[in-house]
Amino acid sequence: MTASCLSHLECSRCSMTYETSLEKHLCSCGAPLLARYDMKKLARLKKETLNARAPSLWRYREFLPIISDDNIITLGEPITPIISMQEIGLRLGMKNLWIKDEGILPTGTFKCRGATVGVSKAKELGVETLIMPTNGNAGAAWAVYSARAGINAYVVMPEDAPAITRNECYVAGAYLYLVHGLISDAGKIVNRAVESHGWYDASTLKEPYRIEGKKTMIMEILEQLNWDVPDVIVYPTGGGVGIIGIYKGLCELKEIGWINKKMPRLVSVQSTGCAPIVKAWQEGKMESEPWQHATTIAFGINVPKALGDFLILDAIYKTNGCAIAIEDHEILKAQASLAKYEGIYVCPEGAATLAATISLLEQSWLLPNEKVVLLNTGTGLIYPDTVHVRVTTLKPEEDVPG
Amino acid sequence: MTASCLSHLECSRCSMTYETSLEKHLCSCGAPLLARYDMKKLARLKKETLNARAPSLWRYREFLPIISDDNIITLGEPITPIISMQEIGLRLGMKNLWIKDEGILPTGTFKCRGATVGVSKAKELGVETLIMPTNGNAGAAWAVYSARAGINAYVVMPEDAPAITRNECYVAGAYLYLVHGLISDAGKIVNRAVESHGWYDASTLKEPYRIEGKKTMIMEILEQLNWDVPDVIVYPTGGGVGIIGIYKGLCELKEIGWINKKMPRLVSVQSTGCAPIVKAWQEGKMESEPWQHATTIAFGINVPKALGDFLILDAIYKTNGCAIAIEDHEILKAQASLAKYEGIYVCPEGAATLAATISLLEQSWLLPNEKVVLLNTGTGLIYPDTVHVRVTTLKPEEDVPG
Numbered sequence: 001m002t003a004s005c006l007s008h009l010e011c012s013r014c015s016m017t018y019e020t021s022l023e024k025h026l027c028s029c030g031a032p033l034l035a036r037y038d039m040k041k042l043a044r045l046k047k048e049t050l051n052a053r054a055p056s057l058w059r060y061r062e063f064l065p066i067i068s069d070d071n072i073i074t075l076g077e078p079i080t081p082i083i084s085m086q087e088i089g090l091r092l093g094m095k096n097l098w099i100k101d102e103g104i105l106p107t108g109t110f111k112c113r114g115a116t117v118g119v120s121k122a123k124e125l126g127v128e129t130l131i132m133p134t135n136g137n138a139g140a141a142w143a144v145y146s147a148r149a150g151i152n153a154y155v156v157m158p159e160d161a162p163a164i165t166r167n168e169c170y171v172a173g174a175y176l177y178l179v180h181g182l183i184s185d186a187g188k189i190v191n192r193a194v195e196s197h198g199w200y201d202a203s204t205l206k207e208p209y210r211i212e213g214k215k216t217m218i219m220e221i222l223e224q225l226n227w228d229v230p231d232v233i234v235y236p237t238g239g240g241v242g243i244i245g246i247y248k249g250l251c252e253l254k255e256i257g258w259i260n261k262k263m264p265r266l267v268s269v270q271s272t273g274c275a276p277i278v279k280a281w282q283e284g285k286m287e288s289e290p291w292q293h294a295t296t297i298a299f300g301i302n303v304p305k306a307l308g309d310f311l312i313l314d315a316i317y318k319t320n321g322c323a324i325a326i327e328d329h330e331i332l333k334a335q336a337s338l339a340k341y342e343g344i345y346v347c348p349e350g351a352a353t354l355a356a357t358i359s360l361l362e363q364s365w366l367l368p369n370e371k372v373v374l375l376n377t378g379t380g381l382i383y384p385d386t387v388h389v390r391v392t393t394l395k396p397e398e399d400v401p402g
Numbered sequence: 403m404t405a406s407c408l409s410h411l412e413c414s415r416c417s418m419t420y421e422t423s424l425e426k427h428l429c430s431c432g433a434p435l436l437a438r439y440d441m442k443k444l445a446r447l448k449k450e451t452l453n454a455r456a457p458s459l460w461r462y463r464e465f466l467p468i469i470s471d472d473n474i475i476t477l478g479e480p481i482t483p484i485i486s487m488q489e490i491g492l493r494l495g496m497k498n499l500w501i502k503d504e505g506i507l508p509t510g511t512f513k514c515r516g517a518t519v520g521v522s523k524a525k526e527l528g529v530e531t532l533i534m535p536t537n538g539n540a541g542a543a544w545a546v547y548s549a550r551a552g553i554n555a556y557v558v559m560p561e562d563a564p565a566i567t568r569n570e571c572y573v574a575g576a577y578l579y580l581v582h583g584l585i586s587d588a589g590k591i592v593n594r595a596v597e598s599h600g601w602y603d604a605s606t607l608k609e610p611y612r613i614e615g616k617k618t619m620i621m622e623i624l625e626q627l628n629w630d631v632p633d634v635i636v637y638p639t640g641g642g643v644g645i646i647g648i649y650k651g652l653c654e655l656k657e658i659g660w661i662n663k664k665m666p667r668l669v670s671v672q673s674t675g676c677a678p679i680v681k682a683w684q685e686g687k688m689e690s691e692p693w694q695h696a697t698t699i700a701f702g703i704n705v706p707k708a709l710g711d712f713l714i715l716d717a718i719y720k721t722n723g724c725a726i727a728i729e730d731h732e733i734l735k736a737q738a739s740l741a742k743y744e745g746i747y748v749c750p751e752g753a754a755t756l757a758a759t760i761s762l763l764e765q766s767w768l769l770p771n772e773k774v775v776l777l778n779t780g781t782g783l784i785y786p787d788t789v790h791v792r793v794t795t796l797k798p799e800e801d802v803p804g
Contacts, residue, residue: 081480
């Protein structure tokens with residue numbers, strides 16, 4: 001019944017520990033808390049056990065924090081495909097180029113991973129009302145999973161966030177508010193609401209469980225590659241929960257011996273319009289500074305200052321990774337290439353990973369024979385404004401030009 | 403290497419047969435052709451063999467028409483989830499209500515099934531250029547799979563089709579044309595282009611393989627329900643390839659003994675704004691008449707006259723099913739209910755199946771204890787205009803009302 005090996009919460013900065021039966025957000029030192037597991041118990045699990053399980057992130061339930069299966073709120077999240085990029089690989093001279101397509105998850109983005117685990121845990125903790133700031137996609141995901149869980153969800157997003165994510169929140173019955181400002185402004189509104197009303201704060205890294213859902217990306221990748229660790233993973237970075245989760249998952253898998261010493265080099269991709277992590281990495285710093293006048297078409301990564309910036313940078317440094325910023329016009333070019341040559345219609349954040357790969361190859365940071373996995377975090381459907389369709393309208397009696 | 407048990411093509415009306423190695427569209431009598439398999443060979447396959455295969459419709463490859471695996475064009479289509487509708491079920495007094503969510507497929511709709519199989523077969527046949535009329539979603543799916551296959555795709559769609567489907571076609575490099583008219587007008591333009599240029603006609607039921615992809619919906623449903631045949635399947639019907647495919651799949655599975663005699667009753671759902679199948683069924687006819695002034699928000703089922711109408715009606719009659727038309731405002735109400743109570747954001751076509759279920763329950767055509775599966779054919783993301791978001795914009799210093 002209790003498959004989860006969850007043990008306790010641990011501060012990511014000062015290592016203070018907390019128990020998991022009560023609602024808990026940040027450490028008293030102000031840093032994010034991370035879920036820790038009984039690693040001896042986890043180590044008794046065999047990889048082969050997974051084979052017989054349903055193709056969903058819930059197959060990794062020992063590594064996830066939900067104690068009772070009855071609390072699992074799921075929309076049937078599939079294992080997302082890892083697709084070989086033959087045509088673009090050929091053009092770049094790369095033989096081992098893959099893209100993991102998170103765009104097929106229920107709300108069209110990887111945010112579902114965090115939401116299915118985070119909302120399930122919120123339900124397990126007895127939460128009735130939660131609130132979060134978002135750049136759109138996380139809010140949409142938490143709105144629908146909260147609806148399924150019977151939890152009231154308040155969502156605050158910038159008015160410039162993709163309009164379709166408003167629909168997802170609204171139709172799911174969330175209490176939706178826009179803010180004339182950035183996600184950091186939404187964050188301040190959320191802080192005050194949490195203070196005034198005692199609602200569950202589901203802000204990025206202010207609840208410790210969303211990251212556990214994101215962690216399953218690397219577990220799927222490794223299982224799909226027969227536990228052969230790729231050389232490089234390229235990841236678009238806003239709040240950074242994905243890259244932190246990937247690194248956390250890698251460490252856990254190494255600890256229980258499912259993978260050997262080798263770690264993939266983790267690449268954090270940002271837009272030149274909002275690149276605080278890239279700047280910090282270039283300067284060799286352990287934390288980022290708030291980015292001024294942040295703006296990019298890749299709205300999901302328009303995060304001026306991530307709460308977990310030090311964890312993102314740590315993951316990059318520890319894996320000999322790097323951080324790289326991409327111009328918006330290169331992002332759009334990569335989006336078109338992915339659709340035209342591979343048939344994959346990705347969001348701009350996902351497209352940025354291809355642009356980054358091309359740049360890193362030119363710089364010889366990447367070698368053509370390395371095994372490289374790009375993370376596409378969402379479907380292009382949510383960003384109709386990134387494609388400017390030129391089209392001819394015919395009358396029924398007119399012909400298609402030959 | 404050759405897993406497919408494909409044997410020949412057979413006319414759905416006059417039973418004339420054709421070989422499969424050459425490009426073939428309609429029978430000389432004008433009716434659609436259906437793929438037929440070596441049923442003795444198929445019958446040697448064991449259900450249990452499937453268990454070890456990857457979670458994708460390609461696990462059913464013996465039942466599919468692709469001879470060489472090298473020709474398979476895939477974007478990693480997952481097995482789509484079949485989600486229990488506990489909350490709505492409770493409200494309706496139904497204990498066994500399920501929805502199969504096709505919205506998580508790569509282009510956001512069930513059209514991917516037809517496209518992955520249809521484009522793969524086109525590649526196997528050496529097709530260089532194909533053309534099709536579409537209400538949007540099929541064109542989008544065929545555009546991206548054609549891009550991946552290196553096949554030129556011409557797509558002609560009504561100017562009223564969902565705008566986002568234009569993006570998918572355009573970004574994938576398809577030759578996209580709009581028509582001031584309905585899908586039937588697009589069809590006429592396509593007919594002339596096929597005549598003039600000799601392009602591969604990928605119109606609904608004018609190539610025999612798309613239906614084979616759609617057939618896998620019922621195979622997944624049955625496998626997900628441990629081969630326990632549901633009582634009723636509710637399906638939104640435009641061109642009707644899905645319902646024809648489901649019925650074809652059921653017949654094949656019965657023939658090889660994977661299911662027993664019992665068939666699910668198949669329900670064809672249309673909009674009151676375009677209900678040619680419903681009218682024909684109500685009048686006990688074997689074919690439909692072209693619907694005049696067709697219009698509905700459920701654009702995918704805005705098909706005034708389906709080429710395979712007689713096959714749709716046959717599937718309904720043979721399974722003791724029915725056909726039912728739903729008002730657009732009931733469709734929108736059902737869409738909102740599915741999001742609010744179950745967390746599933748569906749397209750209007752999918753929402754129509756819930757409205758139909760409610761109506762059939764009221765009429766006692768359905769009984770509360772029956773096992774009912776609704777088919778959601780696509781994600782709500784593609785139809786932003788169906789949700790009218792009312793939202794307040796805050797200044798950063800303003801508070802969320804408590």
